[in-house]
Each structure stands twice: as C-alpha cells, then as structure tokens.
Amino acid sequence: MKKKEVVLSGIRATGKLHLGNYLGAMKFFAQLSQDDSKECFFFIANLHTLTTKTDPDDIKRDLKEIVLDYISIGIDPSIATIFAQSSVPETCELTWLLGCLTPVADLERMPHFKDKKDKKEALGEIVNSGLLTYPVLMAADILGPRANLVPVGEDQHPHVELARELARRFNTIYGETFPIPELLSGEAVRVPGLDGSGKMGKSDYNTIDLSDSPETVIKKISKAVTDPARQRRNDPGDPSVCNIYALHMLISSGQELAQVLEGCRTADIGCMNCKEILSKNIVNILSPIQQKRAELVDKGLDFPLEILNDGGERARKIIAETVEEVKDKMGVPMY
Ligand code: TYM
Numbered sequence: 001m002k003k004k005e006v007v008l009s010g011i012r013a014t015g016k017l018h019l020g021n022y023l024g025a026m027k028f029f030a031q032l033s034q035d036d037s038k039e040c041f042f043f044i045a046n047l048h049t050l051t052t053k054t055d056p057d058d059i060k061r062d063l064k065e066i067v068l069d070y071i072s073i074g075i076d077p078s079i080a081t082i083f084a085q086s087s088v089p090e091t092c093e094l095t096w097l098l099g100c101l102t103p104v105a106d107l108e109r110m111p112h113f114k115d116k117k118d119k120k121e122a123l124g125e126i127v128n129s130g131l132l133t134y135p136v137l138m139a140a141d142i143l144g145p146r147a148n149l150v151p152v153g154e155d156q157h158p159h160v161e162l163a164r165e166l167a168r169r170f171n172t173i174y175g176e177t178f179p180i181p182e183l184l185s186g187e188a189v190r191v192p193g194l195d196g197s198g199k200m201g202k203s204d205y206n207t208i209d210l211s212d213s214p215e216t217v218i219k220k221i222s223k224a225v226t227d228p229a230r231q232r233r234n235d236p237g238d239p240s241v242c243n244i245y246a247l248h249m250l251i252s253s254g255q256e257l258a259q260v261l262e263g264c265r266t267a268d269i270g271c272m273n274c275k276e277i278l279s280k281n282i283v284n285i286l287s288p289i290q291q292k293r294a295e296l297v298d299k300g301l302d303f304p305l306e307i308l309n310d311g312g313e314r315a316r317k318i319i320a321e322t323v324e325e326v327k328d329k330m331g332v333p334m335y
Pocket of ligand 1: 008009010011012013020021022023024025026045048137138141142150151152153154155156189190191192199200201
C-alpha cells in the first residue's frame with residue numbers, strides 16, 4: 001500500500017480565529033483531511049503562544065476553543081489527529097537539536113521576528129528569546145511527524161522555508177531522514193485587514209471573526225476601507241487597489257465576481273452594493289461553521305480535552321520515534 005502523505009499545520013492559541021485564518025489555512029485543512037491519500041495532523045501551537053501571552057487561563061481557554069473550531073470547519077477527529085503542541089515534549093528536544101544547525105542570522109532576518117521585536121522595543125517590553133527561536137520550534141513541529149505538506153497562509157511561508165532548509169541540512173550531514181516539506185501549490189493567500197492594512201490579524205482589530213453574527217459581519221464590512229479615490233457614488237472605482245475587491249476575489253466567484261469587477265470600474269454598482277454582496281457571501285461561509293460549533297458546545301467542556309488526550313497520544317508516539325532516530329544519528333542517544 002502506498003504510504004500516505006503527511007499533512008501538518010497549527011494555529012496559535014491567541015484568541016478568536018478570523019476569516020484570515022480560515023481562508024489562508026483552515027479551509028485547506030478541511031479539504032486535505034477529507035482526502036484518503038493524506039494523513040493529517042492539526043495542532044494548537046500553545047508553546048508558540050508563550051512568546052506573546054502570559055495569562056495561563058486565557059491560553060487554556062483558547063486551546064479548547066480552537067479544538068472546537070477545527071471540528072466546526074469540517075475536520076473529523078476520528079480521521080485526522082488534533083493535538084496540543086504541549087502534549088509532545090519531544091518537539092522541544094527536537095527544537096534544541098535543530099537549533100544547533102540554525103544560523104542566528106537566518107532567525108534575525110525573519111519578518112515575524114523583526115516585526116514583533118520592533119513592536120516590543122517600541123513598547124519597552126522584553127524581546128524574549130522565544131521570539132527569535134520561534135521558527136526553529138516551528139521546524140520541529142513540521143519535521144517531528146516528517147510532514148510532506150504544510151498548509152499555511154503567506155505570512156508563515158518564510159518559516160516553512162527555514163524548515164525545508166533545516167531538513168536538507170540535516171539530511172546532508174546525517175543521512176536521509178526528513179522529507180522536504182512542501183507548501184500548498186498555487187498562490188500564497190494573504191487576507192487583507194478591514195482597515196486597509198496588509199493583513200487581517202488577531203491583534204489588529206481589523207478582522208471578521210469566525211464567530212461574528214450576520215449583523216456584525218454587515219456592520220464591519222460596511223465600515224471597511226475601499227478604493228480611497230472613489231469618493232462619490234458615480235465615480236468609477238479601481239478594484240486593484242480596493243480592499244473589498246481583494247476579499248471578493250477570495251470569497252466570491254463566477255458571474256457575481258465578474259459583475260462586481262465590471263460594476264466597480266464603470267460605477268454601475270456603488271461601494272455599498274458591492275459590500276452587501278460580500279457580506280452575504282461571508283455569512284454563507286460562516287453560518288454552517290457556527291451551526292456546527294453550537295452543536296459541539298452542547299457536548300460539554302470535557303469534549304475538547306478528550307479529543308486532545310487521544311490526539312496527543314497518537315502524535316507523540318510518531319514524533320517520539322523521529323526524535324529518537326535524530327538523537328541517535330547526531331550521537332546523543334538516551335543512555
Ligand atoms: P497563526 O496562529 O498566526 O495563524 C494560523 C494560520 O492562519 C494563517 N493566517 C492568514 N492567512 C492569510 N491571511 C491572513 N490575514 C492570515 N492570518 C493568519 C497563518 O498563515 C497560519 O497558517 N506559527 C504559526 C503556527 C504554527 C505552525 C507550525 C503552522 C506553529 N507551528 C507548524 C504550521 C506548521 C502561526 O503563528 O499561525
């Protein structure tokens with residue numbers, strides 16, 4: 001029997017998930033988990049969360065919420081493995097081992113580090129070393145289960161690229177061990193923020209959350225930034241600079257999308273019409289997810305923990321085997 005391709009991805013436990021998480025990553029999790037030729041691992045990166053959050057209760061709560069989000073978007077936990085990063089201590093061991101192969105300069109160049117460092121320094125907060133070694137932990141997450149495919153949004157691509165480089169370096173020095181993990185083929189997805197900023201992000205108050213009601217979606221979209229040069233209803237717009245059109249391209253399709261494009265250019269439709277169509281399509285994506293989530297909440301507070309116990313055990317077994325092999329190859333087995 002042909003070996004299944006291993007898919008792995010994760011999400012930090014840092015608050016409510018949003019449309020950026022969904023369109024950039026989770027939508028693909030759901031699709032891949034339904035593909036028989038794939039063995040999927042989806043986890044909650046609660047150790048990565050510690051680089052920016054310190055409240056243990058928040059972290060524990062967000063972890064459980066993400067388990068419910070994973071299942072609500074269509075991941076079946078009896079087929080895919082859902083686990084918490086903290087359930088697999090061997091991943092931290094692998095982080096050290098891979099860290100010894102990672103140039104510091106590569107870590108200092110990472111956009112995520114530079115961005116977070118600048119913000120922390122501006123606020124006078126400590127720039128913790130976890131922010132710097134964040135991508136090495138991420139490489140360990142990926143290489144631990146020997147992942148072949150890593151579905152992530154555009155912002156995470158540099159991190160996956162580092163994991164690829166570490167896999168190659170390890171294989172060259174110690175012999176073939178890791179497959180080179182691939183990103184999803186096709187364009188990298190970056191979902192823009194509602195405020196016109198580059199990216200929809202949890203901490204930027206520019207999101208449509210997966211839990212937003214239809215009324216909230218309509219309200220948030222109606223206030224979202226559009227083509228700044230389109231001041232009056234009859235001014236033709238430029239979809240290529242419009243935030244709302246960027247969202248349409250990710251969400252709407254076919255004739256409706258073509259009509260929005262043409263209608264904006266010719267001023268046939270106004271920004272409010274265009275936003276109404278977008279809101280309707282967003283609500284159509286969110287409604288079934290929210291419905292499923294409401295059913296899961298009825299299962300009680302222990303339900304996410306049961307999933308995590310089960311998934312943690314499955315993931316740990318596989319990852320521990322890799323780490324044992326890696327330690328042996330590097331000359332540092334357990335004596
Ligand atoms: P996190 O929690 O920041 O984001 C989770 C996923 O959502 C994607 N994403 C977006 N995609 C497109 N447009 C956006 N505006 C947008 N915002 C978020 C992210 O690209 C990501 O795929 N470091 C990771 C978690 C992680 C991980 C891993 C992922 C830890 N180890 C190993 C894959 C493999 C993170 O912070 O994701």
